[in-house]
Amino acid sequence: MRLKRALAACLYVWLVLAGWVACAFAADATDSRDRDIAQFYHTAWTVREGAPGQVTALAQTQDGYLWVGTQTGLYRFDGVRFERYRPREGGDFPASSVASLYAPASGGLWVGFRYGVASFVKDDRATHYAAASGLPTGTLYAIAGTADGRIWAATFNGLVSLDHGMWKQVGPALGLPGARARNLTVDSGGRLWVATEDALAWLPPGGHRFVVATHAVGRVNRIAEAPDGAIWVAEADGGVRPAWVAKGRVEEAGPVLRLSSAGLLFDRDGALWMPTLGDGIRRVPWVHVLAGRTIGAESGEAQRFVENQGLSSDYASSVIQDREGNIWVGGSRGLDRFRTSRLLPAMLPPGATDFAMVAAADHGIWVGTKNRPLSWVDASGVATAHMNQAVTAASRDAENTWLGGPGGIWRLRDGKAEPYAPLPFPDYSGVQAVVGDGKGGVWVSINRPGIFHFTEGGWEHDPLPAFPNDPAPLVLMNDRDGQLWMGFARDMVLIRKNGRDTHIGAEQGLAVGNVTALLEDRGTVWIGGENGIGAVVDGRAHMIATKGEPLRGVSGFVRDHRGDYWANAAQGVVRISGTEMARALEDANYAAPVTVFDSLDGLPGTPAQFRPLPTAVVADDGRLWFATTSGIVSIDPANIPRNPLAPPVSIRSIATDAGTWPAGGNVELPAGTERLRIAFTATSLTMPERVNFRYRMDGVDTRWREAGSEREAIYTDPPPGRHVFRVIAANEDGVTNDDGASIAITVEHAFYQMPWFFAVCAVIVALLIWIAFLIRLRRIASQLRARLQERHAERERIARELHDTLLQSIQGLSMRFQAIANRVPPDEPLRVAMEGALDRADEALVEARDRVRDLRSHGSESGPLDVALRALAAVYAAEHTVPVVVTVHADLRGLDGLVCDELYGVAREAVHNATTHADASRIDVELRLEARDLVLSVRDDGRGIDEGVLRDGRDGHWGLRGIRERAHVVGGVAAISSRLDGGTEVAVRVPVERAFPGYHTPLRRWWRRLRSALR
Template structure:
């Protein structure tokens, strides 16, 4: 809610006013009183350009926006784009027809509507006040603020004051006559002026009672203060007049203008602007010149600018001056701007398109054309000469001012043209170059081959033998040494000194194309042409390249009193500063910057490229004059209007493919933003076309980006993160706002860009790797099982072959030998030998049968390993009477069958070795889990085993090697070592997942269940 303004706010007003005064001092040439209203640079925006119609009020807020109150709503304008304002907070406006606007210096905007509604706008928020807030019904004609912080409103039902969030009527309590307040205004002293239907009165600063000035007032539309402090009023019926001066008769302060004015404005220069309802905009440059007079509607004292002159509408109802000095006018069909251009257009030369210019004595220029009389132009007016002949060329030297045209040559004497000579050819259409020879004669170039010289003896023709193609010079110049310079088409210059001619062309460095401009500069000669700019130094030509766009079509060259070089070129008027020119002359590689003056500065058309030449002239008073095909303009190079105010920068909107949002300090954008567009603007209203921007996105850009005149930044696929977007601007005169504007942009992360998503992916990858590892283990286990099955099958085959062949054959042989032995008598030594041999054969057969039994014997499909081990122990105990103790600490019900057989084989071999070779008195068999391994240990207390047997085994015995091979076949290993307490320990270890497939982990069990489920299907 707007609060009571304090005195410090008005201090800002005086500072701003001081800035305006400084601006006016810096830009003295912008004193509009020296210009006719038609000489202002005028721009109109109509409905076709997006401007609203029916403009009723104008205001400029502290952020530089121009606000337009209309009968259909509120709009704001940044110099480029019109935008209908709708608040985002506080609700929409309760009314649409705007009657008044007031922009407090502290910021924000008051809007007065018809039918008793007022609103205060602060950024995107609006607060509305109507009858519930104490505001009386009826139109709010005006709103204003005084330095003491009070806000006042002039309404149909009286004067109101805003305080503590509500309005109250104060007209009668404060001694203000009447029942209505038609208008109000605050002067520079802080006095509040109010006009009612009965009186004009003022309230002193912090005062309690009004002082009545006069009761003889009509219906006052506007109150304004003149530069001298006088108070003027615009009356609906009585016109415009001074109403109070504070020191005498108001009539002495200015004229009474009998105009039906809808408004009133004194600009900074003191000129009076008056919008009218049907008669366009009226302007009085100097009201003090007409003090005490009465000026009617048709009087020429009040300049008129109408729809036929380019005004958007003759029905005009609002006028203000912005902080840069531009005049804005609002009417029924749009918006108009009047600004002081840098180039002052000539007052009047209607119908002329070709201008031959030459400097006049003292000040101004003489201008001749083909269809208009010879005219002397000055910055403040024009004077026609008596010469009515067409003029196509002009020059001035010590011998006077020379004029040439189709009908001859003239020389000015005290400003009066006098005939000098007729042309050598009567059928010629004009002169394209003329220059005096310094001895009373004149050199002339016409559209015929060669050069013509007029002396006392008449005309002499020089065919110029140095040019075999018979050209004629486009430009002529005579330097202080008396040399005649001739510029030709096709990149050639001829310098004549007496009887000696020197030619310059591409061989000497000349590269300007057609030579159309020559300018003497001390010992140098500047050359301009269709391709650029060069300088003749001695016998060489140095081309001057410029920064940025190269010069083209240079047809006029001048150097002002400060040493700056000005060129009238095809792109506009080019300005090269003296220090840059000096550096370019010393360093041929240096490219000086160029300041351009073009149509935005008031330049009409483009300069002529062939005739009349030159198109640029330096007047005696230092003013520069430039001619184009559409008119003549001038400027004072020492007093070029400048804009010292840095442009205000604002960020408007942020857009993505998903929508557009108004800019906020922090913008949160959705994940997956593919195209980010940030629109920004500047409220520099003088030349918004020349405001240049640069921007940078911290976190994305490593340097500033030059946007030029574009007002949007685009980023493609910005990654998630937090960024700060900065934008700065520079106005048309290079004054920068380096602070600019900034917002924070936060691009959200997609779910796949979240940290938890990466953790989930890592976990999933780990699970997949683990599953792959398990599958690999399962495959290895299956491969091992297959190898074990192949081994057992091979053992059974060998056992079967041994049984069916070798054992059967040996047994048959034994039986035959036994039959033979039986035929030998008992007691015979031969029979005894044969019996002994058969006994050994029986032993071998028993041993062979044991080996075949070992090959075919395994625990069996149904027997568990612990049961088999206990049975093995019982068998050995029964046969050898050595205790064998079995200790099994784990559940071996789902032990792999092949692993079971191999472990049983290892245990049997270890017990057999202990029984046969160690003389053990006790043997222990342990089966247990050790972390992730299944361990089978066989220990005895015998005499141990020597190192050689551990390393190489015993000759002819394969038990130790067999145990190791069995362990390796299971994916494990066997260690055989002597015990420190005596005896031997055989220990077999293998991974538990090999012994118990699918049981070693929870994942394995789940995986096995899944596999089993699929198998069942």
């Protein structure tokens, strides 16, 4: 009884406290103030990861870079790589120990050093200020700018302002009390706040006199503005407190925190962050709740995060919030980042393992473990119930919340755990599945063959004889129709209703392996297992395909209030759109896209794969809970943190084997560049690991290249010319910076890549071709001359043979026949006939001799063609008494020898035919140039030639055919025309280029003269 009363009292106090906190905070679930500092996603960069040590100041410029000031120099960070910064123009920094940083909204960065040096950096050009510009020799504690464009600096020697390139001390002139300016800032109203050793004062926008806010300040390290406009200070000796409010009392603005803080920051949600010199970092989520109180260093109201929890160093000196909302802390050993993760870790007791989860009433979940008491867990905290029994399985139906463990079965009612029944085997170590039967009883699987059912009558055991190997269900579920679903190992599902069992397995299409999750949703039962997700519809199983790596180890599967599906899988927490899932269910070939939430989203360890099951739960308020090997995380599907800022993209450097070029302006690379490396980055500091890049180089790439998270592009043997390299990036939520960054890269031409080189090569090739052509022409001409000489020699041989054999024999025969004729009396008719035959024989001999003479003679031997033709005319006119008139209207100098011979042969044949067969009274021979042809024309006025003879020739005669053949030999065309009423014309046309090898157009004549001059 005492135990029950104590438990009830504790629960009552806890409910009252939870209600008060909820009412007091009245904050949205996404408000980071609802989180403990340990629930932020923390990342530390130490010297091992390349981070600088001894951090003294932090700032973020408009290009997204995080700047880290240290005692040994200035560094910048893009989320992946730390780079010691040296300006490209203006010279290196005159000092190395950085005391302060300020990034104006207009761009650039102010760097304040110790011992009176300041520099302004913009577009990689630095402007330095020292004593010569009026800057005091003391340390620059802080730098800030006001809306009127003035730059102010707090120095050991007082407040100074930059005016036309010169620094002037302005504190006394503006009524600022004190000789030293320890710190300054500009609030949201444009007021310039300055802390001196005597007072905290502010200068109105455009004002000319400081207004003293309070004299009650000590050595102020930092000044910060709270969301309500209150001004807070961090004092070296007095801690952190509000120092000024516009209305009301200062005490109502917040508590006094007795902490030795080296910095102050109110984040966007109003939480106060304070780095300390030796005690890590402190955070106060709700300063108004603690107004009027004094909080000590050991108070729990100021959340603490120290080196033992993963902080790079307990000695922290600076803190800022970047434009994406991340908190950055700089310390003696490195840099730390705190960001709001998508998955919220539950604040469970340390050492808890094997989480059995079930939704609680209204909101939150109940969590039972093997080694810690039963707990109620919500996004805002954890409450422990008075039940120390180990819990290995849990479920909830319309009436009861069931818990099972080695000690038996319990029911939760009004937040109290009541024993329900002991296990049927007292020596058993636990329960692996429990579910109510809807009638006040419960079904239990205890890793013994079969299933156990407890009612008022006690335990009943069903050995499930239909299954081999005596299996026990891994998961149990009651659907809305009262059917009991049992999931087993090796693709086995059993459905029991009214004592009848239905089996779903590999034969029905199920291929999930061991069944570890069951979900009923609108007539479909979803099944999760080690090989993915399946669905049972109308007694058939359908496997769901997903894009990317197939889902494995699905140990929890739920659907949120928005209709999307969530799985706790080996890859992480996976979300699948309800629309995409419906499409994948209808089309077996469709792969549904998935969104994976993994360690970068705040998932601790790996998702739990086996017992307790299930590992995913939907709470009544819609929040989803997932169990892992290292804890429990939750997410609100309706309010998932999203990064809406497109990442600024910049090109860092251009490198080749010959050296490195800064990425500014037009980069000119030497000729013969073999390997080009372009380094780029995107300053998205929340999840730089998930920033995806795409790039292309105009003139080289025909499409955008997917670089993934790689931050370098490599080109081998880039072609010469001017190219523009472009790169764009998208952050972890797919928000893309389409403008990206670009740079013009010019690769110089080698001499063999220059246009004049190609022109020279073309000329040389043309000359070589021309020379080869001339050599070929000479070879052909030589071959033609050799053939012509062979032809002439053959004609002379034939002439000799004819003269020495045939003609001599015919002459001898004629003489013998003449001797016989002389014996016949003159008056005898036989003598007359014989005399006539002898006359005919003499004529034949004369004609034969003429033919032999023609064979042995050549036109070229008689000189030019016109001379040869006139000689031929004279011979025929004398022998045949037929006038032959030769007319030449062409300059025959340079006439080809073969053409001369063939035209002479054509003329001789035509004249011979006219004198022998045409009975002509006049023969005209004409040579003329007509258009681009040399024309030889032989006309007579004798008898014409029959058309058949013109077409086919006369049997046994080869004269006409020979004329055509001669014309063809020299590339010409012969035309023979005749009229029966008188007259025949033989015309041969030869192209002048063939007839005169030296014939040229003006350009070719010019080239000929040039060639002759070069010889």
